[in-house]
Amino acid sequence: MKNIVIIGDSGHAKVIVDIVDAHPDMRVYAKLDDKYDSQFIEDGIIKAPISNIESLFNQDATLKVILGIGMNAIREKIIMTYDLSSEVFVSLIHPSAVVSPSARLGVGTVVMPNVTINADSLIGDHVILNTGCVVEHDCVVGNFVHISPLAVITGGVHVGEGSHIGAGASVIPGVQIGKWSTVGAGATVITTIGDRETAVGNPARVIKREG
Numbered sequence: 564m565k566n567i568v569i570i571g572d573s574g575h576a577k578v579i580v581d582i583v584d585a586h587p588d589m590r591v592y593a594k595l596d597d598k599y600d601s602q603f604i605e606d607g608i609i610k611a612p613i614s615n616i617e618s619l620f621n622q623d624a625t626l627k628v629i630l631g632i633g634m635n636a637i638r639e640k641i642i643m644t645y646d647l648s649s650e651v652f653v654s655l656i657h658p659s660a661v662v663s664p665s666a667r668l669g670v671g672t673v674v675m676p677n678v679t680i681n682a683d684s685l686i687g688d689h690v691i692l693n694t695g696c697v698v699e700h701d702c703v704v705g706n707f708v709h710i711s712p713l714a715v716i717t718g719g720v721h722v723g724e725g726s727h728i729g730a731g732a733s734v735i736p737g738v739q740i741g742k743w744s745t746v747g748a749g750a751t752v753i754t755t756i757g758d759r760e761t762a763v764g765n766p767a768r769v770i771k772r773e774g
């Protein structure tokens with residue numbers, strides 16, 4: 564049995580719990596969140612501030628960790644703050660997801676129900692592929708990206724580190740999306756989006772550029 568520690572205990576973590584529960588060889592062992600001041604047990608699950616992670620590993624070095632936080636920048640901050648080796652992270656794939664045998668997934672990535680990842684796509688670390696999204700063939704998805712429910716990135720699209728593709732958005736083949744950018748819900752992206760830009764609409768237009 565793999566004991567899973569979820570970092571984060573809000574909405575996104577609830578969906579992660581369902582994915583863990585869909586695997587008979589895994590169980591949720593602890594949920595760590597800085598909304599908790601001290602450690603306690605609720606319904607058989609340890610709840611504690613994130614800084615308790617070290618003491619949990621001292622008790623059980625076989626624990627596996629997943630980041631249950633939807634905000635890309637906060638997932639990155641947790642990785643920068645806590646000195647956890649990449650081997651402690653588990654990737655979670657819901658049994659209903661379809662993942663090509665030639666696709667590659669990094670560590671700590673979550674693949675939610677009804678996701679499709681097609682041939683030769685490369686998915687980075689601590690990525691969220693949210694419910695029902697499609698990553699077509701030959702895509703490259705950077706670390707800490709979140710592709711929201713029902714979004715479609717078509718063949719050969721590159722999504723840079725930390726970017727967020729909104730719910731139901733579409734990106735046409737071969738388009739590049741920069742780092743830490745945002746594509747609004749329902750957008751249709753037909754041209755390159757730069758780093759730290761926000762684009763919305765059909766066709767998508769940049770409405771914000773951050774330095």
Ligand SMILES: CC(C)(COP(=O)(O)OP(=O)(O)OC[C@H]1O[C@@H](n2cnc3c(N)ncnc32)[C@H](O)[C@@H]1OP(=O)(O)O)[C@@H](O)C(=O)NCCC(=O)NCCS
Pocket residue numbers: 693711712728729730745746747748749750761762763764770
């Ligand atoms: C794109 C987005 C991040 C912009 O948020 P924001 O920076 O707070 O921007 P604002 O709400 O101030 O909107 C700025 C303008 O863009 C428009 N706009 C915002 N989101 C839009 C969208 N998805 N499609 C079309 N227009 C949009 C607003 O109407 C507004 O237009 P105006 O200046 O003419 O009034 C947000 O609206 C969005 O779509 N987020 C995706 C959420 C999502 O899919 N989450 C999934 C979680 S699982």
